[in-house]
Amino acid sequence: MSTCGGEGPEEREREWEDAAEAVAYDSSTWPPPVVAVCGPGNSGKSAFSRLLLNTLLGRYKKVAYLDTDVGQPEFTPPGFVSLHVLEEQTKDLTMLYLRPPKRCFFFGDVGAHKNPKLLLSYIFGLYDYFLQELYCFNETDDPKKSAIPLVINTSGWVKGIGLHVLSEILRYVSPSIVIRLRTTSEGKNLPDGAFWLDVREGDSRVNIIEIRASQNSPRHLLVKKEARMIRDLRLVAYFRQCLPRDFSVFSYDDLVQGFAAIEPFQLPLSKIQVIDLHCQISDDAQHDFLAGTIVGLGSSKCVSLSTECPFPWCIGLGFIKAVNIPGNFILLITPASRRLLANVDIIFRSCIVAPTCLLQLQVSDEVDDITDRLRDL
Structure with missing residues (x-):
């Protein structure tokens, strides 16, 4: 599925809102969606993730957020892989917020290149915790363990080791929806389709939603x-x-x-x-x-x-x-x-x-x- 189209900031804003609402209010979305937000650096992954969190909180009482970007995390200092559970919408999407995580691991660096295996073990560990403690469907006697959606924010490093780490994350998590932000610079974008899947796996049930990046002109030096x-x-x-x-x-x-x-x-x-x-x-x-x-x-x-x-x-x-x-x-x-x-x-x-x-x-x-x-x- 692709929602690309239109020109200018107003059209892009509407495109983002449509994509977020499609994720949150699709009547067939049960169990609650597991959504991975992917794209190159400076494409707006964090900004879209905040919008998506707010939109999901309009439907669900709680939303989980798994931040795998150790260089530019959303709610923690750099160097962390963290899992959060949010219950309130963010009023100002332009501000930087620090929030205490539900659980977190300290990676100790701002990029995956020194130890991608350790970074992946942290991410898999937090996702396992999410499945065991937050994504439960049959424990109706425990309201704290009712199923909630998950948003996964990923790094903007999408080439070489970065692409390998992203592919491993998507394979392990098997998200129901992947949001892919695309820039006008094709050389910076992720590969088309479900690139993380083996060709032999055939068609995947994952729904890929493609939206335009927040900035289509690279800023290079800044x-x-x-x-x-x-x-x-x-x-x-x-x-x-x-x-x-x-x-x-x-x-x-x-x-x-x-x-x-x-x-x-x-x-x-x-x-x-x-x-x-x-x-x-x-x-x-x-x-x-x-x-x-x-x-x-x-x-x-x-x-x-x-x-x-x-x-x-x-x-x-x-x-x-x-x-x-x-x-x-x-x-x-x-x-x-x-x-x-x-x-x-x-x-x-x-x-x-x-x-x-x-x-x-x-x-x-x-x-x-x-x-x-x-x-x-």
Whole structure:
């Protein structure tokens, strides 16, 4: 099925709305649809996904959202694969929102190229969780387990390894509907048809809806710069949750001073297992390279329900201000609750560059003070 046609932004907007309504209100849509939104970078996948979520919430009480784009996720900081359950429509589709996920894994990078196998295991693990906990039809006595639709947002990397990862996702999930955004630059588009299926599988029941991309003229040089800026904004917004709600930020210096004033959480170093997701450094040097980095926080108690995934769920991000090996402690700031932090015994290293306002934190006096207090005990 294709809805392409018409010219101009108004026609495109109507085209998007028609596609979203076709997904949400098709009378034959039972069980609730599992929808994958695909297309090249900067084609509008996230924007269409938000529109689709709002439209589905006009029919269903809850809608699940599986975000597989670790570089430009919709509701989390970069580096996460996450599953969300939404119950309310988003009023402003142009704003960036952070939402606590139902479950998430920390991939620790903004692209799949270093470890596509691990990324796929995370995605499959979250989808398995969705099937087991949210896509149930016979448990009418438990309203929390009534079937709900799923929207899957995918990465804009659609060539080489990116195309392989996307094909593996679509094969594993077997969506009932695939929304494919197409640009006027044919070389950037996905292959036609159900490209992820083996030719021997013949006709598929999947419904492919093709719509035009939000931007038909490539921006080339601005794309990477804007992507980095958005990632930094999401990271700053995430760690800003550590500050009091009434803390005002009028300048960059206010932000730096606010982060510097946050009382860090102290983790015992001997309790922590450091997992290097992408084999960046040797085991012997793990602790030396933690200071000044963004890490994922995990607990061995948070075991995934899926056999596909080798690691526990992630409970949040932390920024490590300092590591004191003789004193056996790590200082980190994080908006994660103290209750959750009490169970943290895993740190996932990452390749994600911390925003400058975090890297400027001065910690030497703080480390010396804690070391002196520990010595006096």
